[in-house]
Amino acid sequence: MKSSADNEGLVKALKEQLSKLTQSSELNEKENEQRLRLVAELKILIGHVQRLSEELDSEAAEDQLTFVLNECAGVATRIMWDALPDKSCAIFLLMYEKMRLVIGGCNGVSEASRRRTFGSGEGFAGAVWQTKQPQICDDVRGDPRFAGPGMQPNSGYRSIIGVPIVDSESRFCGVLNVQSRKTKAFILDSDAELLGLLSSIVSVCLYMNEAKRGRGNGEEG
Numbered sequence: 001m002k003s004s005a006d007n008e009g010l011v012k013a014l015k016e017q018l019s020k021l022t023q024s025s026e027l028n029e030k031e032n033e034q035r036l037r038l039v040a041e042l043k044i045l046i047g048h049v050q051r052l053s054e055e056l057d058s059e060a061a062e063d064q065l066t067f068v069l070n071e072c073a074g075v076a077t078r079i080m081w082d083a084l085p086d087k088s089c090a091i092f093l094l095m096y097e098k099m100r101l102v103i104g105g106c107n108g109v110s111e112a113s114r115r116r117t118f119g120s121g122e123g124f125a126g127a128v129w130q131t132k133q134p135q136i137c138d139d140v141r142g143d144p145r146f147a148g149p150g151m152q153p154n155s156g157y158r159s160i161i162g163v164p165i166v167d168s169e170s171r172f173c174g175v176l177n178v179q180s181r182k183t184k185a186f187i188l189d190s191d192a193e194l195l196g197l198l199s200s201i202v203s204v205c206l207y208m209n210e211a212k213r214g215r216g217n218g219e220e221g
Contacts, residue, residue: 041075061212069105072198076178077107086181092125093174110155123151125175128162134192136161138184161186165199
């Protein structure tokens, strides 16, 4: 059975990641401002994760998980803002029984988009799943990842970046996408690094929630 000690270790690891982030150097003024905003946001977010780790009731834990995923999506959109708040974020989780990606948390995403699901290789999220690597699209118009029936974006965004969500054993769990209404809104290496921190938090939350479901079902081991 996964124990509370496991959860404490995971939260501690997140705090260590945060500490390393504050020690990063060689940033320009814009990058440093973005990094400071991210650190402030992550401190609050890790507090929410801590509460999830301490929640004993499995149903309440499910509610807290949804809350944390939506908060993660909110942080992702805010740290990617430039002059205008034109970003949205979708956190897709892999539903193993159907082998489809479904939205588990989001910020600024339309109701129609929330209902969309993707298989491996379908659309942009499916492409991230297929490669299990960060991907970027500078302009969705004409991009082959958006070709085919039902794959066209329906929220008016023009560029997108996505990172895979993987667990501690490198198993694929989902995709974290951030969209912008501007073209060429993202830089793959630096933005994927920041979003990778958020995907790590999502992975930790999924692990904790799985552990609570296991205890609720009386699983041992």
